[in-house]
Amino acid sequence: MISKVFIDSDVILDVATGREPFVQDSKIVLSLIENGLALGVMSSNSITNIYYVLRKLGTSGRARIFIRELLDIVHIISIDHETIKNALDSKFLDFEDGVQNYCALKNQCDYIVTRNNKDYQFSELKVISPKEFNLLFNK
Incomplete structure (x- = not known):
């Protein structure tokens, strides 16, 4: 079964702005999703x-x-x-990260892909970096 991954906006902004040294790993994440190796989702407020x-x-x-x-x-x-x-009732220090986390949980995501792993320390989901995503899905 294909994994559903929640993509944090920092990953997308790396690609959109060419942010080094992160842009390459983040581009690969989008490429792997585009090629059907995972289902990528984002919240409406991220857009x-x-x-x-x-x-x-x-x-x-x-x-x-x-x-x-x-x-x-x-x-x-x-x-x-x-x-x-x-999100309001959670232990998340950053409200937006809490919203993203609970949005991902409600939508039965398997992973959250972000460069800010520490922001999701209270998540029940597996939180991975773009580099970790690429190692996991690029086989």
Whole structure:
């Protein structure tokens, strides 16, 4: 059975901004998902956050193009009332990370892929870096 992986926005921003030294591993993550080796998902608020950052760094048009291309690779999952309440009641120090975690849990993800593993120390899911993802799925 194919694994469902929640992609944190830092991984996507590495690709979109060419952020070194992370861009290569993050590109491989998206490539492996695009090739069907895993199902990649992101939360709806991640998309708006990514758009905001890209628009600030460039233009609205370029940000929209990137998001459209991203939507061909990953699926967008919703955040609901229960997810927000769980994040508020959790031990997560960063509220947004808590929201992402509970969104991934609710949608039965197997992994969270992020460069900020320590931010997810209270997660019940397996939290892996892009490099770890690539080692696991690029066989």
